[in-house]
Amino acid sequence: MLTGERSVSQTGLDAVALKPKECDVRAALDTPFGTVAIDYEGREHLPDADVLRELSEAKEVRLTTPVRADGFDPTGDDELWEWVPEGVRRVLVAGHAAYLTETERRRAVSPRLAAAIERAPDAWVGTEGIERVALAVGGTQYELLSRSTARDLRALRATGYDGEIAIYAPTVLSDDEDEILDGVGAYAARRRPVAKALPEDAATDARATGRAREVLGKAVRDYALVGSVADVREQVASLKEAGADVVVGYPARGVDEFAE
Incomplete structure (x- = not known):
């Protein structure tokens, strides 16, 4: 348990993201966050409907929905739309290629996102790789933290965009x-920019040395929230000052780090 200045609730994060392949998503009940976003890692790793129902009684639950995948396709095979318990909200995404069949990957994204947002107008829309399409369909824009996020947020707000924006960031509460x-x-x-800069076959964990360690040391701060609770709180505050409404932390070292 984290207490006092080390409490995860002191980070300023608004929600926790969990991967059902890694943990029992009911672990979200032991975190201080009112919202849990559940990633999609293939149909075989979908949480049971009873688990989602139990979570939704205590938290706002957002289930990632890959609109090109069989069962979740709002323009075709949509059997899983009705399977999702009432009260569970959506995160609409094109879907990571690793979790889609070749046929699913060939399906057009735009019409499926548009149809899905009609069914779930309060959904978040994952923007990775489809930023313009996501913006066009509306809904809360759900973006991955990157080195350009703060600049992009300011630019978007400067154009007069007043829709909600949520940021997803892997998080490590350690310095x-x-x-x-x-x-x-x-x-x-x-x-991609990091992969290009890294020496070939370099270690990418604590074993990294030399040039690889130098590149990774900067990259982890571009693409993740890392450091002490106070450090992360400052980073979250900067994102919100730039225009983010919601910051979602994925506990990269395991959900226990986010437990209170």
Whole structure:
């Protein structure tokens, strides 16, 4: 349990994101956050409807819905739309290719997002790779933290955009560099600019040395929220000052780090 200045509730984060492949999502009940976003990691890892129902009695639950996937396609096979318990809200996404079949990946995103937002007008819309499409369909824009996020937020607000914006950020509540790299080094290394800058076959965790460690040390701070509770609180405050409404933290070292 984190207490006092080390309490996760002191970070300024608004919600927790959990991966059902990694943990029992009911662990969200042990966190101080009123909202839990549940990632999609393939149909075989969907939480049971009873679990979602139990969570929704205590939290605002947002279930990631890949609109190109069989069962979630609002223009075709939509059997899983009705399976989701009443009261569970959506995060509409195109869907990560790793969790889609070749046929599903070929399906057009735009008409499916538009149809889905009609069914779930209070949904968040994941913007990764489809930023313009997501903005066009409306809804809360759900963006991954990146090195350009603060600048992009300011630019969007400067144009007069007044819709809600949520930011997703892997989070490590530690100022130990090895712990940070073990938690989010590999994640940051998958971002294209970072992958280009890294030496070939370099370690991306605490074993990283030399040029790789230098690149990763900056990259984890571009693509994740890391540091002490006070450090993370300052980073979250900066995002909100730039225009974010909601900041969602994914506990990269396990949900126990977010428990209170």
